[in-house]
Amino acid sequence: MRYMATYDLMEATRNTNQWLGATALAMASSPFTGLIPNPMFQVMAAWGEVTERTFARMITKPDWGIRTFTSGGKDHLVTVETVVERPFGDLIHFKVQGSKPKARKVMLVAPMSGHYATLLRSTVKSLLVDCEVYITDWHNARDIPVSEGKFDVEDYTLYLADFMRHLGPDIHIIAVCQPVPLALAATAYLAGEDPDAQPRSLTLIGGPVDPDAAATDVTDFGRRVTMGQLEETAIQRVGFKYAGAGRMVYPGLLQLASFVSMNRDRHLQAFSDQIVRASKGEASDHDAHNRFYDEYLAVMDMTAEFYLSTVERIFKNREIAKNCFVVNGVTVDIGAITDVAVKTVEGAKDDISAPGQCVAALDLLTGLPESKKASHVEPGAGHYGIFAGKSWRNNIRPLVLDFIDTNSGKREKKAKLKAV
Structure with missing residues (x-):
């Protein structure tokens, strides 16, 4: 108790x-x-x-609020469909009724960092114009019964790998913020375990692949606090009011208090x-x-094991940055990615995941040709601006779509040449 x-x-x-x-x-x-x-x-x-x-x-979990979509001078209804349902998170699809499926197939990997996936609402709306959009919809840990077991960074990575398998190799992944290193790890995991299930491209936006590449208040906090202190002060047990009664969590309200205190x-x-x-x-x-x-x-609780393992393995031990991350007993080799185009996007004024932390992913991709690597630093953009707002709409989104188009279908062409 x-x-x-x-x-x-x-x-x-x-x-x-x-x-x-x-x-x-x-x-x-x-x-x-x-x-x-x-x-x-x-x-x-x-x-x-x-x-x-x-x-x-x-x-209260916010509503997506995306109900209509205008294309070709016509209004189309938009429905949210659950494609894969799991205890800790679903894969959902924004289906535009009465419209032909778009050629671009995009899976957005939303953060599990205190806010709901609806934080990417404007990102989804901007991509609906040109893409079939899927997104990871993570659940509030307080509503998940203890009987469903644990959920840590390895489980998160395996969820992403399973979602990629389900959508097939024509998918393009866009990971935003916290899940960037885990999306990279999931792709590398598939490269070793199921190469044909890898996505066509991977766009990494403002995430801590190597937190030590450029220090911020977030990375400094991870260094200052010991895991014992963090577990003692941040972790609590869900009360009887919710379905997850007894589950150890990092409460969303506690996370919100820290958010607000930064700019009180x-x-x-x-x-x-x-x-x-x-x-x-x-x-x-x-x-x-x-x-x-x-x-x-609108905040959500994270499982204690996910929060603590993120701090310890991603920030303190830098397992992704050192290319020694283990998933399900398998050591993931980022260098095993040889055929997935990877682009990093950073904001010049990002004070959460500073420039240098995300682009570090390209150095880990030792098996990937330079022609399949790309990076972009958006001048004047902060953390939020690189996936929403004016910087995203006017500059970054067009670059990401061009990157997707450039790297669509190439693996199929190679397979056909081999067959001939």
Whole structure:
């Protein structure tokens, strides 16, 4: 039962603040307040509205919100289909109804780093125009029964390998942030175990292949804290309220607290400004503030073994960077990748995975011809900008699509030549 009390304490605190916000909104919106011409009732109602929404969305998985798609002057419905269903994560497909399947087949590998896969919503929408889009949809660990067993970096890698096998060799992988080294490892694992299942291309965006290549606050934290300290302070046991009761996790609320603390003053100002706008009647359900924080504040728990093994094996021991990563008893050799084109994308102002950490992957690909390697550093772009926003839409996305087109179908041509 150790740590379950602290998990429930965090949930009780969140629930209480949500209740306080709802209560303040209800009281200040009561008809009797119209008899008292005091603007404080408007401020109170605005505070309640913003507070209730803030704490309510912390436990709610955001909707994808991608319902229609316009192509050829026609609107098409978009449905989300589960292609592969697993206890810790699914592979889903965005199917555009009434439209012919696109030639490009892309699997987005979403991070499991505290936020849901919906963090890549804008990335998905931008790719739907030209691609058949699949994405890894990771589940909240608090909702997974203990009976389903463990889930660590090796299991994550095996999930990716199985998803690649299911989609077939015509797939193009785009990995974003945290899963970049594991997507590279999954491809190398297939190169050794099932070469025909490897993807056509692998695009790695802003991930820590070699965390020591360029130090950031994230990598410094990994160096400063011992694994014992991390396990003692960060890991808790899911309370009885959820299906995963008893499972050891790194709580999403704890992760969110660390996110907010990094830019506390900016977040406080943003919420103060939103309360003022709401009191003046200038806020709306889908304004810029709510669109951003509906996603930012929606957090999920990670299994303790995944979080701890990520810190220990990827950041501290640098097993990917040293090319000594072991999956399912098999030592993965990155150099075994000889026929998968690999492109790295980094942001010049990325303060989470700094330039140098991701491009280190190309040095590990000793068996891959230089003609199949590419890299790009986006000037002025931060971490978020390299997979969403203006930098992604205007500069990076076209480069990625060109890279995909350049490396489509080549393995089939080689097979035909051999057959002749």
